[in-house]
Amino acid sequence: MKIFKFIIALVLFFNFAYANVKLDAKSFFIKGEAYTFSIIATGKDITFPKIENINKESVDTISTQNSISIINSKVEKKIIKRFRFFPNKEFILPSFEFEIDGKKYKTKSLEVKSRKIEKSDFKFADFEISSSKSSVYVAQEFKLKVKFKYKEDLNVQDLNISNANFKDFWYKQTDNSKHYKEGGFVVNELEFLLFAQKSGKLRIEPFKITMQLLDINSSNFFMNNNYITKQIYSNDLEIDVKPLPQGINLMxxxxxxxxxxxxxxxxxxxxxxxxxxxxxxxxxxxxxxxxxxxxxxxxxxxxxxxxxxxxxxxxxxxxxxxxxxxxxxxxxxxxxxxxxxxxxxxxxxxxxxxxxxxxxKTKEKKSELITPKKENVIVKEVVKTSIKDRIVFFILGFILALLIVYLYKYAITKRLKKQKESTLLVKIKTSKTSDELIKVLAFMIKKDESLDELIFKLQKIEDNEEFKILKKDIYSLVKQIEKGKK
CATH class of the missing domain: 2.60.40 (Immunoglobulin-like)
Structure with a gap:
């Protein structure tokens, strides 16, 4: 609160410097990368225009900085806004109109052209890529080394590598990364194995590293540190890739x-x-x-x-x-x-x-049908004594006949059920190993898809408990197939 009152007192005590607006922008862009520009407005009461689209491309505001400085007893209020968008073709950065302290100010328009990426030339840093071979066959491996170095006394806050474009190459990073100091520089190395996927003159695009440096000379009134961002590009490489003989795809x-x-x-x-x-x-x-x-x-x-x-x-x-x-x-x-x-x-x-x-080959056993044996019925001659006895014996004889017929049918049904639990089901039940069970089921392959899957699982079973569970599933499925329910 005391600092805030102190600032107000300064503002009332000192006069403001002259109003001004300035555009900080490059006259070129690199396709596929963000184009950034800054507008610096100085004055007491500053109104920024809305900047939402340029050349039909959406524009983002990526940062806003406010600062107050005193130069020759004059207070200077400064607002810096940074903008970004991704152009696809050459364009003109239009003039922007500002209102500062009740007056109108305009920035100058700027023609921005497309530029091919070139290797950066800085004394404080260097970025280079190199390959172990310049001429290879399709699918022949070669090594790509990425080497970046910067001055040891730089106050580097962040390093971010991008633009690693391996189009038309299969690649895999090796474990041969290095980090060391040499001749006053901090050196970082990465290594990749590359395989060309097609023949021809193939280009490896330049890599880019974004460095964020602490600017210790630009601390503002509030003792906040400012950062400088530097983009450093490597060289590009051209690899001559020869085709493999026809019909060959391994190298x-x-x-x-x-x-x-x-x-x-x-x-x-x-x-x-x-x-x-x-x-x-x-x-x-x-x-x-x-x-x-x-x-x-x-x-x-x-x-x-x-x-x-x-x-x-x-x-x-x-x-x-x-x-x-x-x-x-x-x-x-x-x-x-x-x-x-x-x-x-x-x-x-x-x-x-x-x-x-x-x-x-194994001989197939013919299954024998079990037929019920005919039983000799012994008929006993009963000496009739009276009408009453005749009726009693008749009823008893009728009941006995029904009982014999029922028992006979029950015996036949039971035997048929046993017969229906076919030899196949019995063999499945008695199988001890997966190989033995596969042998039993071999003639049923391709008769049912679900059964084929279970048979295939038998090939990979090693645990006895798994075998028992799978055998039970196979038994149930075969039983359904035999009944015609599947």
Whole structure:
């Protein structure tokens, strides 16, 4: 409160300096970046115009600063407003009209042209990008180093890197970041692995770093610090990218191998077949492997691709597994991997082993229908004694006959129910392992999608509890299928 009264006293004591308005703006812009300009108005009573659109582009007010200074016994009130927008083409910054202390003031209009980004030339800082190769093949890796340095005595408050445009390149940052001091400068380095995605003359656009510096010489009356923002651009790079030979999309050094868990099986059993490709290069671009085998049911997992930086190069693996249930003996053909070796500049072909799977056929047991045996009915001759006895014996005989018929039908129904709990359901119940259950269900593959999914899950089950739960689900589903409810 005391400070506020002191300011009012100063304002009443001193005369105000002359009114003025000034535009601080560049005569060029860089496409894709914000164009900023400032307007500085000085006077006692200042009215700013509304600046909302320029050249049909929306304008934002990004900051407003108010200050009071005393020069030669005169008080100077100053308002600085900064504006920003994103132009797409060349434009004219119009004249803006202000009212200061009851008078009209105008800024000058300014023609603003588009300019290509050029490397910044400052004594206090330098920004440079460099590549390990200037000519590469499509998908051939090379290193890009980003190096930024600034004077050690600068009071840097913030650093922000932007414009890292890797258009037409796949990239991955390495762990080779560095931070050190050299020759009075603070040096920061970053490293990237790059892979060109297409052939031709490809350009890596300049990077930009925004520095925020503390301006210790411009503290105002209230002891608030001001900041200076500097934008520093690196150079650009042009990479000559040559195409790979036709039909080749891998570049580097790779190996391929396959694994088969068994070659002798019984009919209905499954085998596990795995493919693994590993090595240095652009493994993400590998063509997916599939199997087309006649007389076999094939289940496949989605391929798993992983990459990492190893020995300062991109190392990766491709893994895919299959479950195969052959109906007859089959042969798994050799698989081929093709890639281009940059060192020898030759196409390299590598093949896997082929496999023969022998299937031992099992004899099918014919199910026997259980038919009820005919029972000999013993008829006893009853000596009739009287009409009353005849009636009693007749009623008893009728009841006994009904009871025999009921028991006979009950026995037949029970046997038929047991018969309906088919041999298949019994085999499912008595299966001890997933392989044994797959063998039992092999002939039902492709009869029901839900059952196929459960059979496929059997290939990956290792825990006994999971097997019991899945077997119960399969039993219920097969029972529904047999009843015609599914």
């Amino acid at each position: 580097g050094d790779f190996d391929i191998e396959t694994f088969l868990d068994k070659t002798q099986i019984n009919q209905g059993d499954a085998v596990s077949y795995k493919i693994k490709v590993s090595g240095y290069g652009n493994i993400d671009d590998i063509n997916d492997y599939t199997l087309d085998i006649k007389d076999a049911q094939i289940f496949e997992n989605k391929a798993d691709i992983s990459t990492e930086i190893k020995d300062d190069k991109l190392y990766g693996t491709y893994e895919k597994s299959f479950s195969i249930i052959p109906k007859n003996s089959i042969k798994l053909k050799s698989l081929e991997l093709k890639y281009f070796d940059a060192k020898t500049k030759q196409i390299v072909r590598k093949k896997t082993d082929s496999y023969e799977i022998n299937v031992k």
